[in-house]
Amino acid sequence: MVRNRCRKTTKGVDPDKLRQAAIEVKERNVSINLAAMALGIPRTTLQRYMKASIVLRRKTGKGKDWFENFRKRNGLAIRQPEATSLARQVASNRPVVSEFYSRLADVYSRCKFTPRDIYNMDESGFTTVQNPEKFVSSKEKKQVGGTVSQERGKLTTMACTVNAQGNALPPFYIFKKVRWNDAFLNGAPHGSTGTANKLAWMTVDIFSQGYLPFFIQQTKCSPEHPVLLILDNHCSHVSIEAVQLAKSSGVILLTIPPHTSHRLQLFDTTIFGLMKIYFNRSLDDFMRTYPGQSVPIYDIGRLTERSFAQGMTVANITSGFRCTGIYPLDANIFSDADYQPSDVTDRPVAEASEQNSLNDSQHSSMIPHLAKDEPQPSTSSGEVSLPVCTPQSASEVSMTYTPADLHPLPKAAPRTSKGKRRRAKTAILTDTPEK
Template identity: 50%
Template sequence: MSVLKASQTKGIERMTLVRYIKASAKEGETDSVGYAKCAAVKQIFSPAQEEQLAEHIKLLDSKFYGLSKEKSQKLAYDFASQNNLTVPKSWTRDQKAGVDWFRAFVRRNALSIRTPEATSLARQAGFNRPAVEGYFEKLGSALDRFKFTPQRIYNLDETGVTTVQKPRRVVSSKGKRQVGATSSQERGELSTLCCCVNAGGNHIPPFFIFPRVHMKDSFLNGVPPGTKGVAVKTGYMNGEIFAEQYLPFFISHTHCTVDDPILLILDNHSSHISLKVVEICKNAGIVLLTLPPHTSHKLQPLDRSVYGPLKAYYYRALDDWMRTNAGAFVSIHHVGQLAARAFVLSMTPANIQAGFRASGIYPFNRNIFTDDEFQPAEVTDQPMEDPNSAGVEPPSTPINLAPGTPSTSTSAVISIPHAQTSGVEKVTTLTKPIISVTPEQILPLLKARARKPSNRRKVKCAILTDTPEKNELENAQKQKEKKTRKKKSSVR
């Protein structure tokens, strides 16, 4: 304690333990116990093993099958026990790693506990490299053929607007058991809002579909100039409304012709790909390009940067209306003016252009998506070498080896670093047999089995206004009409 006493007699502020250890090392007290030496003795995994564990957890997360905190602790315990490593008694008692170790493990390996966004299996499997590459091939060929400028590249999509808002976070008393917020109704009415934007950052007026049999002028109170609305009992877009109502509305605002065509990118919903729609587009100079199934969350500009802000502004407008009109109910008579406020705030050139840039449409970038973004689809990838194969091999079962069980692995060298003394690191080298079980063997990566073959017609990315695709639609419609006539004749 000579250093501590000297500091006290000289009136220097009280030294912390870290300063005391450093000062002791300078004075040659090499036998003192330092933090590095304690950590080396008590560490459970070697740096290589810990990195292997962290990488496996990150890989599971990249495939959308991430582990919870408890599952990660359980995996760490199994990894340690099956590799014959010494673990604290609390690990053995609880059959999982300790809270303190896990907190430090997360900090050391740049991990965090986050709430994932729910992603459907169809979207997970649909966004795969072959589908995306095929889409960019179609898009690139259309851009090369017609030399579209940014103002002639459009994206169209529908979204729902309801009469019930999603509550925002509010300030409340700390420790309060339940926090409430006033809502218009238990279950609201859903209307459809159809938006269309171009790569230049502009948009055309919105198009509303209200869930009513008859259209009323009051539905469009306070909407932006040029807005159009129709009434459909379901409140959803259908093939008839799209072909007879929306397309003429769209053509009148874009001024497209056969001599001055435009590119229209949209999803492959059944209302968008009928033969009647294709004929109207072909005669009006609209090159119709559909997205691959279940990829709009990545490939559609409106979904990437516009509809998120639009929904946030719409719910905020609904909330403000409820506060201003206490005790009143929001009906579809108010939807138009509330959506108009959100439309103006979200349809900015910066937002629109960011969506086209993020989806690789303009500027054209077929390599916009990284390998990590395709990893979730690898779970459902199927082998291509045997098309008649009934399925794929099931994933390997976890290896449950009891501590001390011998393995065929060779001896390994374990290096344990100790406290540094006089600038030289002391390393104790031990050679002993270990069980080399990897985290992937304990918790294998998931792999889906092959699905049974289906006679259902597969929807794919296509330029529908090209002659081969148009002929295919004509043949499909003739077959459908033939089946309908045959069914009616059998009933008679």
Template identity: 40%
Template sequence: MPRSQSGKKRDKVDSEQLTRAVQECVNEGIALREAVRRYGVSKTTLIRHIRSFKNSGADRFTYSANNNVKQVFSKNEEEALTTYLIMAARLHYGLTKVEVRKLAYQYASAKEKRCPDTWNEKKMAGKEWLRQFMKRHSNLSLRKPESTSLARSTAFNRVNVTTFFANYKSVLSRGTFSAENIDETGITTVHVPPRIISPKGVKQVGQMTSGERGQNVTLIAAINALGNAIPPMLIFPRVHFKANMLKGGPVGSIGAANPSGWSNVDLFYKFMQHFANRVKPNIEKPTIILLDNHDSHISISTIDFCKANGIMLVTFHPHTSHKFQPLDRTVFGPLKTYYNKACSEWMLMHPAQPITIYDVAELIGKAFPQAFTPLNIQKGFKVAGLYPFDENIFQDHEFLASYVTDRPLIEKSNSSSDALPPASADGLPSTSSDTSLVSIRTRSVSHHP
């Protein structure tokens, strides 16, 4: 039944009362009006069920709901459609609401289903069908996807992940180490405003920020698998660093300046010295640092310093840090959230004043302890399979996106997890390169295992 514009809902049928009313009308011959009055059921509903009971030839009436008489797809067909939508999302080619409605119409046409006239007119399923479909399948939801580059989708495959874990396991087997993770993130003076209470009917609602484009301050952080973090390093977009730039920042943090606001070889070397002063690694008590392959991380000066101080560097495969980097997985996200909240509160307390780079350290000082908690840090190492060590942490479906390219893998894997899912035999588009009745966005996608 279509949703009522006035918000009215059809009254639910009391199956017990309806059963008694049908039995008395058929077996005892009481009048319809009397049965309606006595059991409080709808007259038209009672007439329909009495007629159905007589036509069935059954000895005893049994109530069964009949609210899906106009449902286009069967339960199995909807399950097949659901499976396809989940697979498309895991391939990083998920469908929008409009595309799902078009796909449903094409699916119905391929199955020669009887569709509402509006479907045939618009060549897509209706909005109400999609709403009810999503309601029936709770494992589906409307989400805003994260932008994932083709390089990341390609690089995160079973071969590269297996190679990294083999290298990491080899290093761990040499002795007892403390696992550390170092990474950078950018903090801007223009924050993202939170949701606010506003009047209805207004199409555009504004919230005060410092400007249209902000200045970037780089934060370099280090955490370990036990849930600890050392004070960060802040790199300001200036030629010369001044101590007052760190006013209100996290206790023990250090600062530096670079006109671009980003890290470089010299600044990262300075942070490694800061790291060594805090962690105190040595040849007898070495430590492992997990980090990406940024140019500033693999300079000769840094490598020599790490060798002399008992620091072993283990780098992630390029374009896989979004899965392996603990800071990216569970720490930097909350940091940005708490930082934006602190910026919003600052703007309320300082009307008509913009946030400058001289205020960033203080705002980070409020957000840092809330984001760099032992629980968040430990969770980051766990979900990446780094600590506790779990080389099977990533499921097969997480590698599916690497198949949606024409780029071959580095080497052939004999693992059964590299096998593609079988083609669909129910009329839905296949996730392989085989020709199908319907394809994502009316185009086929090829896979090369």
């Protein structure tokens, strides 16, 4: 059946007349013959229309054609949701995100950065096992296979850095090897460097002794010409050696709140997804060009060079800074709908709660404790001061209610802390003191 059939002729009965005749028959108990004669409709046509409407009412469900037309009429689309952990939904609340933007505004007001001085850094892993792309196959085949390099690929980590002007620094590689070999960088983007360790992960030593000196060398920063580096709150980025080197070299380190990288990390929103697509295609081309050969680790640099060039475009980089509200600074980039998943838990910021409890304890220590039943002495002789209630005017009383006020969302019970681990938060690491 053609789903989008267009009528090519004017033959037949007007649908409006058919509907009007059906209403006459159903609601006013007019016979089919009289209704057809009154509106000039063939009797058999009206009988078929009535019979078809009765059959449609008896159907319990809607068909595929009905759903497709309903989707097109209302501008709907079938989308695959992105898996978001509960920790990300809880952490992405307005107080936590607002604290990050307030610290970012503080740094902007102090240093007056230009777009070329605002940098963002993040790591991502690239493996030698790709996901085969889709292709056309016969319906009779139950399974179709695609050749991959290995069962479990070799991991390589890339630390990428971009600035708000749209430029990208050469990547910093971390290969899964014990000893470093210069052949690892064959075909890599010009100016790239790297190191090697057993797990191919970013560590405290690699960040403070490898990546950070490389970043200072590429940006030519100094205490007289500082730069801003925004990065996540991973433990490998937070160390005394890294903070001391950054402060002496004019690098201001600003961390984003934990579990908010899907909103505030521009690499996760605009760049890394596109890079992984192009890297996957490069691996497919390699398997077709060299059949029967696995991808060696020495070709990682050449294979990532294409994806790096196609993903690190000026449009993607500037769009990432803009959609995260980092540059230009936009603290209201996220709407109320973006914070709705965190309404279920609705926990306050840890810093605010600790500060309020500290203020309450100090205030209560200065005020003498009184028993509930003990009468308080009066300040004046024979006079009792009573609270004065001032009635509100009709304009001050709001009578507007929303569905959330009448039937609010269910709230999760507060979590019980199992340990004394300190909760991380956004921070300017190079500021003193920062606790």
